[in-house]
Amino acid sequence: MSVDQLRLWARLESLSRLTDPDRPWTRRSFTSRFLEGRAWLAAEFRAAGLETAIDAGGNLIGRIEGTEQGLKPILIGSHSDTVPSGGRYDGILGVLAALEVAQSLIESGTRLRHPLEVVDFLAEEPSEFEGLSCIGSRAMSGALTPQHLALRRADGMSLEEGIAYVGGRPAEIALSARRPGSIAAYLEVHIEQGRVLENEAKPVGIVTDIVGIRRERITVTGRADHAGATPMPLRSDALVGAARLIEAAYGRALATSGDEQPLVATFGKIEVSPNAANAVPGEVVMTLEVRSGNEAAVSTFGTALVRDVQPELAALRLAVTAEPISNVAPVACAPAVRTAIADAAKANDLGTRDLPSGAGHDGVFVSRLGPIGMIFVPCLDGRSHAPEEAIEPGQAADGARALAGAVSLLDERLD
C-alpha cells in the first residue's frame, strides 16, 4: 500500500486554508468555520469511498467494512478544530493521514479483515465551554456527563446545543457510547509539538505514554516589609523561598531525563505580592505542573519537593503549602500497537524514537475502548499552537506511511 504524498499535502493545504482570515490558522470548534471544514472533510471522505456519518457525540466518521464478520473496528484519525491562532497541522494531519490510508486501501483494492473507521473527533482542543477538551472522544467513550452537556459558553449556548449544532444527537450520547473492549485499536498521527524528533533527525516518534498531568498550587508565605528599612537577616522574603523551590524542581526533573519515563516539572505561573520594587515579597503563589508517563512519579513529585525543601524555607523564616489543583492519570500506549508502528517504520526505512506525549490527546479517552498508539512526526523548531507551526510534505507523508503500515500489521495480528 503506497501513500500519495502530493494528495495528502494538497488536502492539508486546502483544509488549513479554511481559516478565520484575520487570525490564521484558526478553525474553532462549534463555529460556522468549523462546519465549513467539516463539510469539506465529509465531501472528501465520501469521494474517497467512505461510508460517512456524524455520530451522536458529533464525531465525523468515515467507514470501510472489513472482510471478517464480528471483528472490532480499527479507528484512525484525530481532530479538525484548532486553538485560536494556531493549529495549521495540529489535528488535521491525523485526520487527513487517516483518510489517505483509507483511500489508498480502497484504490489498491486491499480489503482489511477489520472494519476501518476514519474519525474526526469533535473539539479536541479546549473549547469555549469552560475549556472542556476532547468532547467527541469523551462522548464516544462514555465519559461525557450531563454536567458537561449543561456547560454554557459566553453567548449562552449550552454544550448540548453545540453538539446538535455540529450535527450530533446529544440525547443519544449516553446510550450510543461505545463499550470498553469494543475497538481493535486506535492510532493517531500528530505533530510532536516539541523538538525531540527534529533534534535527533528522526522522522517517526513512537509514543510510549500520553503523560499524566498534575497541577498543584504552591504558596510560600513570608512577610511583606519595607525593602529599605528591613536588613537582610530580619527578612522573610517569600520570593527567595520560591526561587529555591524553582531551582530544586528544575534540578530534580532534569535528573530524570535519562529515565525510561522522564518527568517534566514547570513553575509556569507565579504571582508575587505586593509585587512592588520597594517591598520585600510577602507571599508567592505558584502553579507547579508535573507531567510524566510514570504515574507514581507524577503524584509524588510535588509533595516530595515541598517536604525536602521545607527545612531550608523554615531557616529563611518561610512557610510553604501545596494544594492539588488537578490530576489526570497517564495513559500507556499498547505494546502491540507500538510494535506495529515500529515494524511498519522499519519496513519503510523510517528511523524511530520512543517518546512520551507531553500533551493530552483524544487517545486518553479512546484508551477506555481498546489499545491505542500514536505516531509523532517532527514539526519545525517544535513550534505548535502558534501561527508559525510548520511541517514539510515529506514529514506528513512519513507519518501516513507509518500509519498505513501499522494498520496493515494490526489488521493481520489482532482479532
Next chain:
Amino acid sequence: MSVDQLRLWARLESLSRLTDPDRPWTRRSFTSRFLEGRAWLAAEFRAAGLETAIDAGGNLIGRIEGTEQGLKPILIGSHSDTVPSGGRYDGILGVLAALEVAQSLIESGTRLRHPLEVVDFLAEEPSEFEGLSCIGSRAMSGALTPQHLALRRADGMSLEEGIAYVGGRPAEIALSARRPGSIAAYLEVHIEQGRVLENEAKPVGIVTDIVGIRRERITVTGRADHAGATPMPLRSDALVGAARLIEAAYGRALATSGDEQPLVATFGKIEVSPNAANAVPGEVVMTLEVRSGNEAAVSTFGTALVRDVQPELAALRLAVTAEPISNVAPVACAPAVRTAIADAAKANDLGTRDLPSGAGHDGVFVSRLGPIGMIFVPCLDGRSHAPEEAIEPGQAADGARALAGAVSLLDERLD
C-alpha cells in the same frame, strides 16, 4: 531642659486624628485635610511662642531667634503629610518632637546662640504629582525645577498651583532657595520603620547614612515552550534563571550584614511571560533594588551580580540584561551631628544603635545646605506606611529628649 511627655503625646493624638475618616491615618499633601492639619500646627507653633510663617516652597516654619548675631539657624522638624492609609506617627513625630523641644526651651527661659527653626516640610511622601516626594525640602534647597512645578495631578492641578494652594509662593521659590552652607545643622526624629531597634531594645537609633537607592531592570530571556512537549534538557526556562539571580542577590546582600555599611538587595517586582501553568517561562523582567550607605557598593552590586551569574545562565541557554532605572546617591549624616546625638542620648541614659536609614527623607535635600543627622525611635514590629503603625508615649519622648540634648550640644559646639 526637660521634655513634656504628656504634652507631646497629646499633640500626636490630636494631629493624627485629623485623618480621612474612611482610611486612617491619612492626611495627603495638597488636600483640605492637609490644610486642616497645617492650621492646627500653625496655631500650636504660635501658641508655643514661635514666629510662624509659610515659606515660598510651602514649608511651615516656626522660628526662635538666637542670642548671637550672624549665626546660621539650626533646623529641626519633619513632615505632616502621610501616605494613603498609613503614617499615624511617620512625619508628625519629628514635627511635634521639634515643637516640644522649642517650647521647652522657651518655657525654661533658655536662649540658644543659634536661631532655631521648627520645620514642617511640604509633601515628603510621594505626592499625586507623578509621585514626586520631598517637595518642600527640594524647594528650600534649590532642587525644585520648573519641570517639577509643571507636573500635574489627575484632576489637572499643577504643582505650582498646589504649592500656592497650601500657602507657598511658587514664583519666589527659585530666588528664595537657601544657599549651601546656610544652615548650622538639621536634625529629624523619625520612627525607624524597621525592627532593628525593637529587636535590640534600643530606644535611640543614630542614623549613619540615608542610603543610596539604585533600581535596575533585570531581564532574563529564554524561550517560551509547551510545558508538556519540551523535555527538561531542551528548555530555556527564564524563571529558573531568575531564581538563580534571586538566590545569588540574597546571598550576596546577606553577606554584607556585618559590614559597617551593610547593603540590602530586593527583587520585589517580577513579571513572567507568558505566565501560564502549561508554558515554560520565556521571559522574566524583574526590578532589582539595592540600598546602602556605601555608594560604590550600591552602584556596582547589580552589574557584578549579573556578570557573575551570567555564565550559569548561559549554561541554561538564557540571556540576561540589566538596565538602570533610577539612582539616588547616599547621604552621610554629619559626624558632628551624630556625636551630639550620641552624647545627648548618653546624658539621658538612652541606649543607642548606629544604623542606616533605608528609607529616603527630607535630609537628603537639606544636606545640600549643611550638616544633617537623624534620630530614629523604635516602632511596633517595624510596621510603617500601614494602619498598624504604632509607638509608645515613652518612645516618642525618648526621641524628643535625644533631640533636645543634641540641639543644646550643637548650639554650644557649632558656629
